[in-house]
Amino acid sequence: MSGVTLTNAIKKYGDVQVIHDIDLQIDHGEFCVFVGPSGCGKSTLLRMIAGLEETTSGEIRIGERDVTRVDASERGVAMVFQTYALYPHMTVEENMGFGLKMNGHPKAAIKEKVSEASRILKLDDYLARKPKALSGGQRQRVAIGRAIVRGPEVFLFDEPLSNLDAELRVDMRVEIARLHKEIGATMIYVTHDQVEAMTLADKIVVLRAGVIEQVGSPMQLYNDPDNKFVAGFIGSPAMNFLEGTVEDRKVRVPSLADRVVSTDVALPEDGSKVVVGIRPQHLTIAPGNGGATLDLRERLGGVSYDYLIAGNGEKLIVENREEDTLPEGSAVIVSFDDKHCMFFDAETEQRLR
Numbered sequence: 511m512s513g514v515t516l517t518n519a520i521k522k523y524g525d526v527q528v529i530h531d532i533d534l535q536i537d538h539g540e541f542c543v544f545v546g547p548s549g550c551g552k553s554t555l556l557r558m559i560a561g562l563e564e565t566t567s568g569e570i571r572i573g574e575r576d577v578t579r580v581d582a583s584e585r586g587v588a589m590v591f592q593t594y595a596l597y598p599h600m601t602v603e604e605n606m607g608f609g610l611k612m613n614g615h616p617k618a619a620i621k622e623k624v625s626e627a628s629r630i631l632k633l634d635d636y637l638a639r640k641p642k643a644l645s646g647g648q649r650q651r652v653a654i655g656r657a658i659v660r661g662p663e664v665f666l667f668d669e670p671l672s673n674l675d676a677e678l679r680v681d682m683r684v685e686i687a688r689l690h691k692e693i694g695a696t697m698i699y700v701t702h703d704q705v706e707a708m709t710l711a712d713k714i715v716v717l718r719a720g721v722i723e724q725v726g727s728p729m730q731l732y733n734d735p736d737n738k739f740v741a742g743f744i745g746s747p748a749m750n751f752l753e754g755t756v757e758d759r760k761v762r763v764p765s766l767a768d769r770v771v772s773t774d775v776a777l778p779e780d781g782s783k784v785v786v787g788i789r790p791q792h793l794t795i796a797p798g799n800g801g802a803t804l805d806l807r808e809r810l811g812g813v814s815y816d817y818l819i820a821g822n823g824e825k826l827i828v829e830n831r832e833e834d835t836l837p838e839g840s841a842v843i844v845s846f847d848d849k850h851c852m853f854f855d856a857e858t859e860q861r862l863r
């Protein structure tokens with residue numbers, strides 16, 4: 511069994527602490543995705559697991575082994591980076607087998623491992639080519655192949671798709687999901703793309719400023735975020751947030767013409783400020799004086815996104831599946847079912863439950 515366990519993991523660069531006391535359990539065979547905004551420490555945490563960054567204190571285990579002070583090459587992990595760094599003068603086959611060759615593996619064993627990886631990644635037709643004769647997506651597949659032939663217990667991916675164009679990213683995302691299904695190894699994947707996180711992960715770890723904000727399955731984080739940060743980060747387009755005031759155990763939303771929202775969550779005392787969160791697909795608009803204006807409509811085909819400006823300047827996005835002809839600049843009434851609202855403490859940003 512080769513899950514990964516972090517206990518009180520801390521990373522400091524000099525006096526600057528960038529990873530704070532991380533406790534995390536990644537189960538054997540799990541696809542775990544680290545997400546978070548730029549600079550939150552995703553890559554650092556991955557590199558600590560890989561052994562490419564020293565862990566200042568705390569413990570990292572792979573399966574039963576404490577690998578905290580173990581050399582990267584001895585950890586049983588293989589890493590795939592954003593830049594694939596293939597050897598330009600070697601063929602695909604030689605690139606994939608190179609690591610094994612350097613470790614003195616017999617030729618026949620290397621050939622067998624490379625052909626197995628090539629089968630999984632559908633690279634059979636390209637084995638004799640040099641990297642320059644491959645597309646970006648094919649090159650990244652070779653880089654993944656290089657990781658597979660090493661037979662690691664844990665695969666680590668550091669934003670492997672961010673150099674690819676949008677269409678290829680989607681294809682490669684599907685390939686990586688398929689690869690995980692086929693080989694069933696533990697995989698840890700870093701991205702700042704929440705769509706990648708949602709579609710690939712069994713478990714998402716949301717990081718902010720070196721701290722775990724929440725861990726859970728994609729739908730757990732989407733349906734039941736612990737705080738405003740996670741609620742705003744998971745889901746696309748992002749959840750809308752509006753200022754509200756508690757009154758008589760309800761919430762009044764000034765920017766939507768003082769719409770009053772009922773809820774059975776535990777609200778703070780009257781007069782307190784709260785943040786009301788509601789997802790774009792739970793809002794509908796109709797012409798009328800409801801305190802908001804349709805600023806811009808973005809048509810994507812089957813769906814449109816309506817960008818509204820509500821009273822006091824708050825912005826809202828509404829997902830619209832109708833063929834609506836309402837002109838931009840119209841005054842609109844925004845409707846929603848109260849049960850779809852979430853509430854957050856305005857100070858701590860924690861979810862009110």
Ligand SMILES: Nc1ncnc2c1ncn2[C@@H]1O[C@H](COP(=O)(O)OP(=O)(O)OP(=O)(O)O)[C@@H](O)[C@H]1O
Binds near residue numbers: 526550
């Ligand atoms: N060698 C270093 N010395 C000092 N600080 C560093 C060093 N490497 C990284 N950091 C800092 O650690 C923090 C986390 O960086 P990291 O690269 O892990 O973030 P990230 O979430 O992967 O960001 P991105 O998505 O932009 O790659 C950042 O604030 C960064 O400036």
